[in-house]
Amino acid sequence: MTAIRTEGLTKRYGDVAAVRDVDLEVDRGEVFGFLGPNGAGKSTTIDMLLDFVRPTGGEIRVLGHDPRSDPRAVRERVGILPEGYDLYDRLSARRHVAFATELEGSDDDPDAVLARVGLADDADRAVGGFSKGMRQRLALAMALVGEPDLLVLDEPSGGLDPNGATVLRDLVREEADRGAAVFFSSHLMDQVEAVCDRVGIMNRGELLAVDTVDGLRSTSGSASTLVVSVDEVPDVSGLTVTDGVSDVAVEEGALRIACSDPGIKADVISRIEDAGASVTDIDVEETDLADLFAEYTNEARAREVDA
Numbered sequence: 166m167t168a169i170r171t172e173g174l175t176k177r178y179g180d181v182a183a184v185r186d187v188d189l190e191v192d193r194g195e196v197f198g199f200l201g202p203n204g205a206g207k208s209t210t211i212d213m214l215l216d217f218v219r220p221t222g223g224e225i226r227v228l229g230h231d232p233r234s235d236p237r238a239v240r241e242r243v244g245i246l247p248e249g250y251d252l253y254d255r256l257s258a259r260r261h262v263a264f265a266t267e268l269e270g271s272d273d274d275p276d277a278v279l280a281r282v283g284l285a286d287d288a289d290r291a292v293g294g295f296s297k298g299m300r301q302r303l304a305l306a307m308a309l310v311g312e313p314d315l316l317v318l319d320e321p322s323g324g325l326d327p328n329g330a331t332v333l334r335d336l337v338r339e340e341a342d343r344g345a346a347v348f349f350s351s352h353l354m355d356q357v358e359a360v361c362d363r364v365g366i367m368n369r370g371e372l373l374a375v376d377t378v379d380g381l382r383s384t385s386g387s388a389s390t391l392v393v394s395v396d397e398v399p400d401v402s403g404l405t406v407t408d409g410v411s412d413v414a415v416e417e418g419a420l421r422i423a424c425s426d427p428g429i430k431a432d433v434i435s436r437i438e439d440a441g442a443s444v445t446d447i448d449v450e451e452t453d454l455a456d457l458f459a460e461y462t463n464e465a466r467a468r469e470v471d472a
């Protein structure tokens with residue numbers, strides 16, 4: 166079942182197109198990472214999914230409902246970790262979660278929910294004394310109450326230490342495995358890369374690409390970079406025309422060969438040897454999501470400058 170579907174989703178603020186013509190589909194059981202630089206339109210998109218902001222154009226369905234005509238039906242089944250959330254400093258962590266269960270009409274045990282986010286030992290403490298990361302864990306616990314069909318997490322990694330980041334990753338996978346869709350926005354590429362089935366890259370209101378991380382790697386033309394150290398740099402002008410090689414650079418006794426086809430590496434190495442060089446070392450650098458993200462957003466900027 167589709168958890169989120171948008172068609173031509175658009176939001177204008179005067180001359181600013183915060184979100185432009187976005188078509189998006191996220192399924193139940195899927196973890197979808199929503200990436201983009203500041204001002205890309207991520208929060209505006211999330212706010213439209215939850216009817217906190219009204220679109221100026223396009224269609225939206227969340228869990229089969231139009232949030233504009235049926236916001237309650239949507240919010241009842243969605244667990245939300247908003248960008249800015251309110252906690253009550255004098256109340257305990259347990260009281261916060263109990264409050265969320267009352268609102269949801271859920272019979273979840275608040276202590277069990279707090280244990281999932283690593284706050285079991287702090288259940289009785291007033292949250293006024295909580296650190297930033299502990300507050301973030303508590304807000305996440307409140308979003309988990311009631312087994313939502315869709316989790317919408319706006320920058321969920323904020324303030325989390327490495328242990329908290331692991332807890333978050335495990336929780337996200339558990340929720341997807343029980344059939345929930347997880348839609349989260351983030352600037353932290355390694356978090357997104359580790360946990361997402363697919364990612365969408367937003368820039369200046371436009372959804373530039375939607376794919377798996379591997380899919381983005383192969384369409385960007387740089388799945389990985391082969392770094393081949395040689396005793397003497399040979400003439401490799403023929404290499405760039407090889408299918409599967411998207412770029413060749415020479416750098417301090419090494420050739421850096423960007424490969425769009427991961428299967429081309431052995432062939433590339435034998436061609437370097439055929440050109441008369443002795444290969445002294447070979448290293449493979451996978452293109453990470455941060456590189457891909459920079460590539461997509463820089464390309465979009467270059468197109469705008471050209472236009």
Ligand SMILES: Nc1ncnc2c1ncn2[C@@H]1O[C@H](COP(=O)(O)OP(=O)(O)OP(=O)(O)O)[C@@H](O)[C@H]1O
Pocket residue numbers: 178181182183184201202203204205206207208209210
């Ligand atoms: N209420 C508003 N009035 C006018 N412009 C707005 C409003 N809300 C958002 N915008 C504009 O819409 C664009 C997208 O903003 P949005 O907050 O959705 O970006 P974002 O991707 O969530 O950014 P960030 O990562 O910084 O949170 C920005 O240019 C922003 O200035």
